[in-house]
Amino acid sequence: MMITIRVLQVPAELPEGYWNFFLSHVSEERREQASRFVRLADAYRSVLGEVLTRVTLSKLTGQKPGELFFTRNQYGKPALSHASNVQFNVSHSGDWIALISGAGATADLGVDVEKIAPIDMKIAERFFSLTESSFLAAEPAEMQLETFYRLWTLKESYIKAVGMGLSMPLDSFSMIRNADGNWHSPEAASYPFLSLRLDQGHMLAACSAGEELPAQLDVITMEELYQALI
Numbered sequence: 001m002m003i004t005i006r007v008l009q010v011p012a013e014l015p016e017g018y019w020n021f022f023l024s025h026v027s028e029e030r031r032e033q034a035s036r037f038v039r040l041a042d043a044y045r046s047v048l049g050e051v052l053t054r055v056t057l058s059k060l061t062g063q064k065p066g067e068l069f070f071t072r073n074q075y076g077k078p079a080l081s082h083a084s085n086v087q088f089n090v091s092h093s094g095d096w097i098a099l100i101s102g103a104g105a106t107a108d109l110g111v112d113v114e115k116i117a118p119i120d121m122k123i124a125e126r127f128f129s130l131t132e133s134s135f136l137a138a139e140p141a142e143m144q145l146e147t148f149y150r151l152w153t154l155k156e157s158y159i160k161a162v163g164m165g166l167s168m169p170l171d172s173f174s175m176i177r178n179a180d181g182n183w184h185s186p187e188a189a190s191y192p193f194l195s196l197r198l199d200q201g202h203m204l205a206a207c208s209a210g211e212e213l214p215a216q217l218d219v220i221t222m223e224e225l226y227q228a229l230i
Helices: 016-023 028-036 040-061 123-127 130-138 141-162 222-229
Strands: 002-009 070-072 078-080 086-093 096-103 109-115 193-199 202-208 218-220
Touching (some): 002 040, 002 109, 016 040, 040 096, 078 086, 086 141, 096 109, 096 193, 130 141, 141 193, 141 202
Parallel strands (some): 086 109
Antiparallel strands (some): 086 096
């Protein structure tokens, strides 16, 4: 399975024509959800996340974006209802949307992006394993925030890949940094992981159930997303 990770930067404001066009290419449920958001940025992320998913999976399935239908498992993980060999996972936070996808196999995929913001490090004691909490505490003070978000996104990417949601406690497995700077989990030894900064304010992590992850991200522009629907 050839895996790709596509990322889209969300603008502060979309021209009204573009916004209405994108709204017309998502499900009615998504449009209703977007109308209930108080903050426009939340509506943008929700709608554009579905548009990016439809455009990308359209190429993998050979079907038009509007012909794709989605289901969810008992924990809420989305899947295509008519193409079980196409795997995907989407995440959005702050200024970015990330989508990991691949066709031709049934390997689980997960991706998580988080906006980096100051946080009380005591939260690590509640959600991280003892191994991770000790590792984080031993990091230089100036590196602790970055390390926290690397651990958090890596763990979220694995939980999302497995598709068990909050039923899998974050402290039930550990992420460990190798001597070469890469990350792995002893409890998920067959899963390759990827961790990187999207920019100074956002962290991204991804994982797959054994399939090799791409070395580079595929950055898609808003104009490219628009053109893909015309």
